[in-house]
Amino acid sequence: MQAFKTLTSITAPLDRANIDTDAIIPKQFLKSIKRSGFGPNLFDEWRYLDHGEVGMDNTKRPLNKDFVLNQPEYQGAKILLTRENFGCGSSREHAPWALEDYGFKAIIAPSFADIFYNNCFKNGLLPIVQDNNVMDELFGFKGEITIDLESQNINANGKKYTFEVDAERKRRLLNGLDDISLTLQYEDEIKSFETTYFKKYSWLN
Amino acid sequence: MAQTLYDKLMAAHVVREEATTALIYIDRQLIHEVTSPQAFEGLEMAGRKPWRLDANLAVPDHNVPTTERSSGVAGIEDPISKLQIETLDKNCEIFGINEITMNDVRQGIVHVVGPEQGATLPGMSIVCGDSHTSTHGALGALAFGIGTSEVEHVLATGCLWQSKSKNLKIEVSGELNEFVSAKDVALYIIGQIGTAGGTGYAIEFAGTTIQDLSVEGRMTLCNMAIEAGARVGMVAVDDKTIEYVKGRPMAPTGDEWDKAVEYWHTLHSDEDAHFDQIVRINAKDIKPQVTWGTSPEMVIGVDGIVPDPDKETDPVKAEGIRNALSYIHLKANTPINTVNIDKVFIGSCTNSRLEDLRVAAAVTKGKHIADNIKLALVVPGSGLIKKQAEAEGLDKIFTDAGFEWREAGCSMCLAMNADKLEPGERCASTSNRNFEGRQGQGSFTHLVSPAIAAASAIAGHFSEVE
Known part of the structure; x- marks a missing residue:
């Protein structure tokens, strides 16, 4: 996993609440057995005017010019601004994979759905919660903003906003640490837990 | 403690x-x-x-x-x-x-x-x-x-x-009205607390209504906890739970069974346990539910009318209603029971168990789906359920009424296989999500219980059980 330290980028404003993971990456693209390549189909049903299927040449498809990611001023944005309850619905990790593959590194919203929020951290994507007033200011701000994970703040032309992040998640993201190797450091602890556990709950073994 | x-x-x-x-x-x-x-x-x-x-x-x-x-x-x-x-x-x-x-x-x-x-x-x-x-x-x-x-x-x-979630108790009390099922309870709760109402919480469903539900009904309810934003939905263990588990192929037997049951009896909240939030619901207030929009919280009683965004004071919510109505091709203030449907889907991890199929079959028996219904599917949740339903003759009731009787799978709940809606088609579905495009791009999903799905298939529009 890639480490996340600081990020400076323009933002893409997706001004809509309750965006579900079906909208982020429609189900037909879940048939892939790979982890990459979902970026061109991010927000597929909003982004293109035709119906997207696996294997299509996405560069030849008609674009919905009204959709924010298709507008010239937001090209190259690595930060997504959105509204309440982003990432609700299906647990598909294809949603953060698609956002990451498209080029997003951070998402700022008033709230996130739990499973999606978790999945972001596994993929080097930083979800940031800000209250509605701050969101309105960020939606209204034009230009680059800087996110500094170490000091937990967002800087928009000198105006700073702080954000919360779990200390352990922060450490893993800052260092790009792989969860599984970290957990396997506790292999002996897990084994000793199992011994006691299966003695007590013997029908589970 | x-x-x-x-x-x-x-x-x-x-x-x-x-x-x-x-x-x-x-x-x-x-x-x-x-x-x-x-x-x-x-x-x-x-x-x-x-x-x-x-x-x-x-x-x-x-x-x-x-x-x-x-x-x-x-x-x-x-x-x-x-x-x-x-x-x-x-x-x-x-x-x-x-x-x-x-x-x-x-x-x-x-x-x-x-x-x-x-x-x-x-x-x-x-x-x-x-x-x-x-x-x-x-x-x-x-x-x-x-x-x-x-x-x-x-x-x-x-x-x-x-990380530990907070505790939310949803207590539903009293006897359910006729033809009101666990699915209606789930949709009603989501309508009350919203799709983010349970975010950050583990929900325990409790109260006399929940105690009276079968284990299958409790599964329908816990299944939809995630649609209220909660990753975890639970019901305390009681005699029904233990009776349900007994004799299952992977369940313990003999002494191990006795030991397990003794432990399982402790799996309930202590009387004075602290909940971070408690929501109380009166079962009598719950009517059969139909969703009208593109989120499970956009739900009304089957006798209700589609909401009007101009009457909503919260601008974000009003915009949500406008987006939903525009997508789903419905006008504000329309009585939902006048809206015609094209397809009916009875199935999914929410409502494909034997109890669901029995209820739908009881509503369907001796009747036929309406002429405007292009396809009505019944997809059992497992091969074993299918077999049992066939032994009870439920398949015959469905096929005589014009339903198709299929093999087990997720099917039209998320349309990853060949079972999907065409653009512009409207479906009464017993599944769990009515998001844009969920059952096929440009299609319209309305979430209902198995009883209402069957009644609507017969009527050709959303309908109570006649």
């Missing part, structure tokens, strides 16, 4: 505690073909082996065809669906994981198969790369959906890092 059911279940599984998170032991991982290939690939690339093979049980469900299956996986028409199922079969073989394959009579939707096989037991910690894993909490288990990286993590370590 007095504990909630959730507190007890968490505490029993903590391997290691850190400041804000804990490593918890996972008793059971259920695996399906959509969210597992990348996890197995990661395992293989790192040269790792599954931590405890017996913890895992796999079954293909999302992509399986519900039509004729005599040619097996090789006969699946869609090459990409076929590849995904072949990949699951191959991965389970390579890693030695127990799999119920597509043509096995026990195959079905992972959240139906787990409890049916006794792979889901009270007190277990259960995960699956699917948000509807909350279903299993109906048996007093700690069950929640995870992403693919976490699927790989559980395969490799037998554990998962979790």
Whole structure:
């Protein structure tokens, strides 16, 4: 996993609440057995005017010019601004994979759905919660903003906003640490837990 | 100290505690073909082996065809669906994981198969790369959906890092009105607290109404906890739970059974346990529900009218209503029972159990679907449910009425197989999500109970049971 330290980028404003993971990456693209390549189909049903299927040449498809990611001023944005309850619905990790593959590194919203929020951290994507007033200011701000994970703040032309992040998640993201190797450091602890556990709950073994 | 059911279940599984998170032991991982290939690939690339093979049980469900299956996986028409199922079969073989394959009579939707096989037991910690894993909490288990990286993590370590959720009790009291089911209770609750109302919480459903529900009904309710934003939905263990588990193929027997039952009887919240929030609902207030929009919280009684955005004072909500009405092609203030439908789907991990099929069949018996219904599907949750339903003659009731009777799978709930809606088609569906495009691009989904789905198929529009 890639480490996340600081990020400076323009933002893409997706001004809509309750965006579900079906909208982020429609189900037909879940048939892939790979982890990459979902970026061109991010927000597929909003982004293109035709119906997207696996294997299509996405560069030849008609674009919905009204959709924010298709507008010239937001090209190259690595930060997504959105509204309440982003990432609700299906647990598909294809949603953060698609956002990451498209080029997003951070998402700022008033709230996130739990499973999606978790999945972001596994993929080097930083979800940031800000209250509605701050969101309105960020939606209204034009230009680059800087996110500094170490000091937990967002800087928009000198105006700073702080954000919360779990200390352990922060450490893993800052260092790009792989969860599984970290957990396997506790292999002996897990084994000793199992011994006691299966003695007590013997029908589970 | 007095504990909630959730507190007890968490505490029993903590391997290691850190400041804000804990490593918890996972008793059971259920695996399906959509969210597992990348996890197995990661395992293989790192040269790792599954931590405890017996913890895992796999079954293909999302992509399986519900039509004729005599040619097996090789006969699946869609090459990409076929590849995904072949990949699951191959991965389970390579890693030695127990799999119920597509043509096995026990195959079905992972959240139906787990409890049916006794792979889901009270007190277990259960995960699956699917948000509807909350279903299993109906048996007093700690069950929640995870992403693919976490699927790989559980395969490799037998554990998962979790931060503790807050406790939310939803207490439903009193007797349900006629033809009001667990599905209506679930939709009503989501309508009251919203799709983010449970975010950050583990929900325990309690109260006399919940006690009176069958275990199958409790599964329907816990299944929809995630639609209220909660990863975990639970019901305390009682005699019904134990009776349900008894004799299941993977359930304990003999002395182990007695020992297990003794423990399972402790799986309820202590009387004075602290909940961070309590929501109280009177069962009498719940009518049969129909969603009118593109989120499960956009729901009204079947005798209700579609809301008017101009009457909504919250601008974000008003915009949400406008977006939804524009997508779903409905006008504000329309009585929902005047809206015609094109297709009907009875199935999904929410409503495909025997009880659901019995209710729908009872409503359908001796009647026929309306002329404007292009397709009405009944998709049982598992091969065993299908077999039992056929033994009771339910298939005949459905087919005589013009329904199609299919093989088990997720089917039109998310339309990853061939069962989908065409653009502009409107469906009364017993599934769990009415998001834009969920059942097919440009299609309109209305969530209902099995009774209302059957009644609406007969009427040709949303309808109460006549």
